[in-house]
Amino acid sequence: MNRFAELLDRLAYEPARNNKLRLITDYLRATPDPERGWALAALTGALSFRHAKPALIRTLIAERTDPVLFALSYDYVGDLSETVALMWPAPARRVPSPASGGGLGRGPATAPPPDELRSSTSPASGRGEEAKAPTLTDVVETLSSLGKAELPAQLARWLDGLDETGRWALLKLVTGGLRIGVSARLAKTAAAALGEHTAQDVELVWPGLAPPYLELFAWLEGRAERPVTTDPSPFRPAMLSHAIEESDFSTLDPAEFTAEWKWDGIRVQAVSGRDEDGTRVSRLYSRTGEDISKSFPDLADALQHDGALDGELLIVRDGRVQTFNVLQQRLNRKAVTAKLIAEFPVHLRAYDLLHDGEQDLRELGFAERREKLAAFISKLNDPRIDLSPLVPFDTWDALTAARADPASAGAGEDAAAVEGVMLKRRDAPYVPGRPKGLWWKWKRDPLIVDAVLMYAQRGHGKRSSYYSDYTFGVWKSGPDGDQLTPVGKAYFGFTDEELLKIDRFVRHNTVERFGPVREVVHEPDQGLVFEVAFEGLQRSTRHKSGLAMRFPRISRLRFDKPPRDADRIETLERMLDRIEAGRATTVAPAIESPKAVVS
Amino acid sequence: MRPDQLLAPTPSGLCCKPGGFYIDPVRAVDRALITHGHSDHARPGHGSVLATQETLDMMRLRYGENFAGSTQAIRYGETVTLDGVTATFRPAGHVLGSAQIAVESGGLRIVASGDYKDAYDPTCAPFELVKCDVFITEATFGLPVFRHGDAAHEVAKLLHSVSVFPERAHLVGAYSLGKAQRVIALIRQAGYDKPIYLHGAMEKITYYYESRGIPLGPFLPVRGAAKTDLAGSIALCPPSALNDVWARRFPDPVTAFASGWMRVRARARQGGIQLPLVVSDHADWDGLTATIAATGASEVWVTHGQEDALVHWCQMRQLKARPLAIVGYGDEDEGATPADEATE
Ligand SMILES: [Zn+2]
Numbered sequence: 001m002n003r004f005a006e007l008l009d010r011l012a013y014e015p016a017r018n019n020k021l022r023l024i025t026d027y028l029r030a031t032p033d034p035e036r037g038w039a040l041a042a043l044t045g046a047l048s049f050r051h052a053k054p055a056l057i058r059t060l061i062a063e064r065t066d067p068v069l070f071a072l073s074y075d076y077v078g079d080l081s082e083t084v085a086l087m088w089p090a091p092a093r094r095v096p097s098p099a100s101g102g103g104l105g106r107g108p109a110t111a112p113p114p115d116e117l118r119s120s121t122s123p124a125s126g127r128g129e130e131a132k133a134p135t136l137t138d139v140v141e142t143l144s145s146l147g148k149a150e151l152p153a154q155l156a157r158w159l160d161g162l163d164e165t166g167r168w169a170l171l172k173l174v175t176g177g178l179r180i181g182v183s184a185r186l187a188k189t190a191a192a193a194l195g196e197h198t199a200q201d202v203e204l205v206w207p208g209l210a211p212p213y214l215e216l217f218a219w220l221e222g223r224a225e226r227p228v229t230t231d232p233s234p235f236r237p238a239m240l241s242h243a244i245e246e247s248d249f250s251t252l253d254p255a256e257f258t259a260e261w262k263w264d265g266i267r268v269q270a271v272s273g274r275d276e277d278g279t280r281v282s283r284l285y286s287r288t289g290e291d292i293s294k295s296f297p298d299l300a301d302a303l304q305h306d307g308a309l310d311g312e313l314l315i316v317r318d319g320r321v322q323t324f325n326v327l328q329q330r331l332n333r334k335a336v337t338a339k340l341i342a343e344f345p346v347h348l349r350a351y352d353l354l355h356d357g358e359q360d361l362r363e364l365g366f367a368e369r370r371e372k373l374a375a376f377i378s379k380l381n382d383p384r385i386d387l388s389p390l391v392p393f394d395t396w397d398a399l400t401a402a403r404a405d406p407a408s409a410g411a412g413e414d415a416a417a418v419e420g421v422m423l424k425r426r427d428a429p430y431v432p433g434r435p436k437g438l439w440w441k442w443k444r445d446p447l448i449v450d451a452v453l454m455y456a457q458r459g460h461g462k463r464s465s466y467y468s469d470y471t472f473g474v475w476k477s478g479p480d481g482d483q484l485t486p487v488g489k490a491y492f493g494f495t496d497e498e499l500l501k502i503d504r505f506v507r508h509n510t511v512e513r514f515g516p517v518r519e520v521v522h523e524p525d526q527g528l529v530f531e532v533a534f535e536g537l538q539r540s541t542r543h544k545s546g547l548a549m550r551f552p553r554i555s556r557l558r559f560d561k562p563p564r565d566a567d568r569i570e571t572l573e574r575m576l577d578r579i580e581a582g583r584a585t586t587v588a589p590a591i592e593s594p595k596a597v598v599s
Numbered sequence: 600m601r602p603d604q605l606l607a608p609t610p611s612g613l614c615c616k617p618g619g620f621y622i623d624p625v626r627a628v629d630r631a632l633i634t635h636g637h638s639d640h641a642r643p644g645h646g647s648v649l650a651t652q653e654t655l656d657m658m659r660l661r662y663g664e665n666f667a668g669s670t671q672a673i674r675y676g677e678t679v680t681l682d683g684v685t686a687t688f689r690p691a692g693h694v695l696g697s698a699q700i701a702v703e704s705g706g707l708r709i710v711a712s713g714d715y716k717d718a719y720d721p722t723c724a725p726f727e728l729v730k731c732d733v734f735i736t737e738a739t740f741g742l743p744v745f746r747h748g749d750a751a752h753e754v755a756k757l758l759h760s761v762s763v764f765p766e767r768a769h770l771v772g773a774y775s776l777g778k779a780q781r782v783i784a785l786i787r788q789a790g791y792d793k794p795i796y797l798h799g800a801m802e803k804i805t806y807y808y809e810s811r812g813i814p815l816g817p818f819l820p821v822r823g824a825a826k827t828d829l830a831g832s833i834a835l836c837p838p839s840a841l842n843d844v845w846a847r848r849f850p851d852p853v854t855a856f857a858s859g860w861m862r863v864r865a866r867a868r869q870g871g872i873q874l875p876l877v878v879s880d881h882a883d884w885d886g887l888t889a890t891i892a893a894t895g896a897s898e899v900w901v902t903h904g905q906e907d908a909l910v911h912w913c914q915m916r917q918l919k920a921r922p923l924a925i926v927g928y929g930d931e932d933e934g935a936t937p938a939d940e941a942t943e
């Protein structure tokens with residue numbers, strides 16, 4: 001458990017994906033079965049047991065520490081699990097490392113150091129038995145069968161045996177507060193790297209496997225055959241698109257493509273089939289292969305088709321597709337209640353068919369699959385599942401017009417849930433990953449304002465020596481005349497070269513420092529203007545300006561423009577009015593959904 | 600004699616009126632006894648300075664030949680008598696040459712421990728316990744969440760990371776006096792024998808440690824090294840350089856920081872650290888409390904750091920305790936994270 005805790009600890013500080021991969025692979029290579037299998041389960045979110053309540057942790061620590069010291073410590077650290085992990089009075093039993101001759105300060109014995117007198121804090125869990133560091137396997141296996149009444153004493157014994165990092169990870173794990181910052185996909189990719197395999201290979205066998213994945217590791221390390229998938233409704237790795245650029249159109253022939261609306265929902269794969277006993281097994285997967293059936297039982301449990309559909313999960317009320325904003329309200333709720341389901345009914349708008357019963361269609365061209373899909377959907381005759389309509393066009397100009405005004409180009413009342421168009425080559429097979437030239441997404445033109453840089457903060461990882469996170473504002477009239485009011489933050493959109501320029505500007509124009517943040521000069525004729533592009537706008541009580549941007553980014557540096565010529569808050573308010581009147585672009589919440597970042 | 604007649608806090612620092620001297624004064628005084636070479640304790644401009652040879656040498660390195668009117672070196676275990684008051688220097692285990700000063704008069708003994716630690720450190724003499732009536736302690740890590748563990752284990756973490764990422768540079772932020780040399784010594788003890796790269800600001804002091812019989816090399820200067828040479832290397836620099844433009848010369852560096860503050864995640868995250876190494880030159884909570892108890896002191900004065908918790912702990916043990924609230928300590932060594940010191 002200590003070793004696994006160290007991995008989690010390291011992952012928490014490491015921002016780069018490739019480095020995370022290396023760390024996980026290194027751990028999986030160095031750790032024996034079944035420990036590494038349980039670790040992989042923890043990383044992929046496949047572990048489940050009843051969680052301990054924070055109140056239990058508080059009781060345990062209150063029995064062992066002075067309340068004033070605990071309060072001062074909690075106040076300083078700011079996180080319950082971490083505070084408890086650090087101040088847990090473990091028996092003074094640290095293993096001396098050979099090099100140091102003892103971590104507690106046993107130097108050459110010229111004079112006795114006081115640590116001889118260090119209070120060997122009474123073994124917290126009592127019972128006189130020597131506390132041993134539990135393995136992750138111990139923890140998982142014990143928790144699966146442990147009665148509620150036995151949990152406090154067991155937890156205390158484990159805490160006695162672990163070091164600070166181990167205690168932190170254990171407490172996060174048992175309280176369900178472990179945020180590793182690693183997707184299941186990333187963990188599987190790391191496992192695949194144990195052998196000459198890809199994440200797709202692992203993904204294909206994954207649904208038939210269960211922790212601690214002995215047969216998976218045996219196969220990855222070349223000691224056994226590939227595990228056989230017996231899962232009747234496995235995930236198939238998704239095909240993704242590239243963002244299209246203006247310059248791409250000249251190289252593309254419109255006759256070779258079909259277009260559909262790009263719906264602003266959640267990409268899902270709906271798979272259903274029967275197992276050996278004839279029982280139906282249905283699942284909804286996210287596009288990375290996470291099983292999200294539990295969040296959408298109204299759709300998942302209703303699936304009755306034999307096959308695998310690819311499509312968009314949307315909220316549909318009275319036949320009208322709702323915006324992502326509405327879907328977000330359902331996603332924000334933890335408990336899926338009957339009321340929530342009735343209020344936010346989910347719907348699948350299908351755009352591809354990967355499997356029709358036993359038949360794998362992925363090698364067929366898109367046009368052919370689409371025909372089969374249309375037939376499949378009409379035969380299914382399920383009000384919750386329909387076909388994503390095509391957008392007819394014969395020239396790029398015609399498609400441009402449709403994209404600019406989806407409402408009159410067929411989307412009608414659903415236009416507010418359209419975030420652009422998708423282009424798919426008629427002859428494209430379904431290729432997992434992001435193949436070049438087959439699928440394109442063409443998002444709607446973003447909203448744009450000119451705003452003034454106000455604060456800059458250092459970035460993370462590779463960018464930690466650069467001021468790369470920016471808060472910008474627009475003009476607003478106040479009692480003392482016009483003042484800049486912050487309206488958003490952005491940390492991408494610029495090139496590396498532009499980053500250097502901004503970083504230099506920040507360092508030379510700092511007016512005040514607050515820790516890692518610098519206030520940058522922003523006067524009417526002194527300061528830096530950014531052209532900021534964003535995807536949507538909504539009212540927000542959390543922001544001083546009353547507005548929140550969705551997905552803002554720096555689209556251009558305007559060193560040529562004096563700050564006084566930047567936009568005013570009224571400009572944003574007009575945009576918002578238009579959006580709310582339902583005529584202009586997307587209405588979506590100001591969250592940076594992972595979807596927004598990677599799609 | 601009452602304790603505060605022998606030693607008392609003043610705006611210039613701890614003053615021994617009957618003996619006519621100050622300990623670690625923060626302003627220039629006639630006669631100063633200095634515990635160790637960190638700049639918040641060892642300041643220039645005093646009339647005379649009494650300290651260990653190493654502390655005097657470090658002051659000379661930092662401030663130049665004329666850092667004091669006169670100097671006198673004293674060995675561990677040696678006693679001087681100043682106007683009837685005796686002062687004895689004992690190892691504090693903090694950095695090379697660091698000392699506690701036991702001040703004694705009329706049967707009353709007060710120990711001013713300066714900065715100290717009771718953990719193993721191959722670069723300095725180990726802390727020596729001195730029984731006393733009043734113990735003056737620091738409280739840099741005076742909260743029960745600060746438990747520093749085994750520094751060798753932290754260095755093992757660093758070396759493991761070097762083996763997982765052989766093409767990246769490992770940039771270790773460490774305070775130039777003491778911490779850096781201790782980390783290097785532990786790296787050497789762990790069997791790493793390749794040259795270690797040094798930031799220019801820590802060359803002089805590191806070579807000084809070597810001249811005192813503490814082998815640490817081989818070294819190479821970061822200055823002038825090619826990016827390709829720095830791949831796979833371990834380099835040490837002052838914490839402020841970690842986020843400085845200086846750090847851009849390293850290929851995809853893993854930024855590590857060796858400090859007791861790294862025990863708390865928010866502190867590590869704040870500094871943009873990827874590999875926090877919990878290595879401290881100050882006693883942790885267990886070290887502070889064990890030491891206080893072992894001195895047998897019935898009264899405890901706390902100079903600087905997180906004094907609230909430590910004073911509370913003393914009071915729970917029926918020990919008289921009070922913070923001295925001397926302004927000016929903790930400006931160097933572990934007093935800061937590499938938050939915002941970048942210069943160009
Ligand atoms: Zn010091």
Ligand SMILES: [Zn+2]
Nearest residue numbers: 639714928929
């Ligand atoms: Zn100090």
